[in-house]
Amino acid sequence: MMQRAERMAQTLTILGLESSCDDTAAAVVRQAGDARAEILSSVVFGQTELHAAFGGVVPEIAARAHAEKLDVCVADAMAQADVGFGDLDAIAVTAGPGLIGGVLSGVMCAKGLSAATGLPLIGVNHLAGHALTPRLTDGAAWPYLMLLVSGGHCQFLIARGCQDFTRLGGTIDDAPGEAFDKVARILGLPQPGGPSVEAEAAKGDPARFRFPRPLLDREGCDFSFSGLKTAVLRERDRIVAEKGGLTRADRADLCAGFQQAVVDVLAEKTRRAVRIYMAEGPSRPLVAVAGGVSANKAIRARLETVCAAEGASFTAPPLPLCTDNAAMIAYAGLELFRAGVRDGLDLMARPRWPLDRAAAGMLGGGKKGAKA
C-alpha cells in the first residue's frame, strides 16, 4: 500500500470522459506532485452550431451517438496530449448525475478501456467536477465557497475536500439558465437564451418593470426562479393586449428587468452564503462561480462586488472550463486517485447523485432507461 506522502509526490496523468449532458467530451490532465495541474488536452464534441437552428439546446439522447462520439473524443484527446494508454495512471468518467443514456455510455466506454488496459477506473460526480475546477484553474485552498449556476443547476457548496462538500442552499424549482432560456422563448429571442437575453438587457431600462425577487424575504440560501419567468410572461401578455404587440424597447426593457431580478437575487443569496462561509474562518477566503450562467457579465460583476465587500477573493474559471467539459472530470479523478479512490467494473451510473451525501446507485448496468 502506497503511503499518502508518496501518492502526493507522484506525477499523475488521467484521462477523463464526460457524456452526462448534451455534449460528449474527453480530456487528459497531468499533475506533477503538488504543482498546478496542467490540461494536456480537452476535446468537446459539441453541438453548438445546431442549437440556434432548433430553437433550443438539442439534447443528445441516443446512447449510441454518445458512444460513437466518445471513441472519437478519446482518440483526439490522447493524440492532442501526445500520450498513449501506457502513459496514463487512471481513467475517470462521469457516473452521474445526468441523462441516463449519456451517463451509461460514458461509464460503459470507460469500463471497456479499463478492462482492456488494466488502468484503474474512477467514477466522478459531474457536480464535483464543476466544484473542483477552481483547484485546477486557481489552485484554490480548502475550504472555498462555490456557486454553481447553469441551465440545470443552481447551488452553493462549501468545498472542504475532494469528497467533502456542504450544500448551503439551491433552487427549489428552475435553475437560472433555464429561466434565461424560457424568457428567450417567451420573447421570441434565439436560443441559447443566456447570451440573447443578456444582449437585449444591455439595451433596456431595468427600472421600467419591477419583477419579483423570489424567496428574498425568506431566510437561507435557497432560490426559486420559476415564478420570475411567469411574471415576464404575464407582463408580455399585458403589453400585447394593450398595444397589440411588443416594441423593441418593450422587449429590451423586459429582458433588463428580468436580468436585474436574477442579479439581485443571486447577489443577496451569495452575500448570505459568503457570510456563513466566512464565519468558519477560512485561511484564504475564496468564492468561485462556475456554470454557463457565470458568463453573464452583469451577474459576474455584481457577485465580484458582493465578495469584495465581504472580504473574500472572487474567481470564475474561463468559460470553456465553466461549462461542461472533460478536463474537470479528469482533474476530479486525479484528486480522487490521490485520495485512494478506485472503482471496480461494477461502477454504476446514477441519474441522480446529490453531492453532499452518499446516495445509493439508482440504476445498474443498463437495466432501464435509454437503450445503448
Next chain:
Amino acid sequence: MTATAEISARTPEDTARLAERLGRRLRPGDVLLLEGPIGAGKTHFARCLIQSLMDTPEDVPSPTFTLVQTYDTAAGEIWHADLYRLTSLDEIEELGLAEAFESAICLIEWPDRLGPLSPPGALTVRFESDPDDELARRIAFGWTDPRWKAVVEKL
C-alpha cells in the same frame, strides 16, 4: 369519445392539494399528459404530486434540461419528463418512455411531442392561467379510458 371535467384552483396551494389528491389515486402504468403553455403551472403540479408521494422529502428539479427525472416512491416508480427539447419520435424510444408507460407512473410535460406514441389510456391534464388573476389556474381533465371517470370525480 373523450370525457372531460374542469376544476378551478384559486392559488398555487390549491393546485398543490389537487395534485396530492390525484397522486393518491395513481398506480404504475398511469400516464398523465400535462398540457398548457409555458408558465401555466405544469411543473408546479408535477412537483407537488411527486413530493406528496415521497417518504423522505427530496428536491424535484425541473426536467427541462435532463428531459427525464425518475423517483422511487411507495406508490411505485415515477417518471417526470419534459419533452419540449425533443425533435423526433426516435428520441422517445431512446428515452425508454414506451416501457415506462407500462411500468411506472409517468408525468409528461409537452406531450404533443409524443405524436402517435401517446398512450391511449392516459389522463390529459390541461392548465390554463387566468388573465385577471395571476395565482389562479383552470385545470381541465380529459380521458377516454373509463377508469379516469371515478378518479376525477373524487377530486
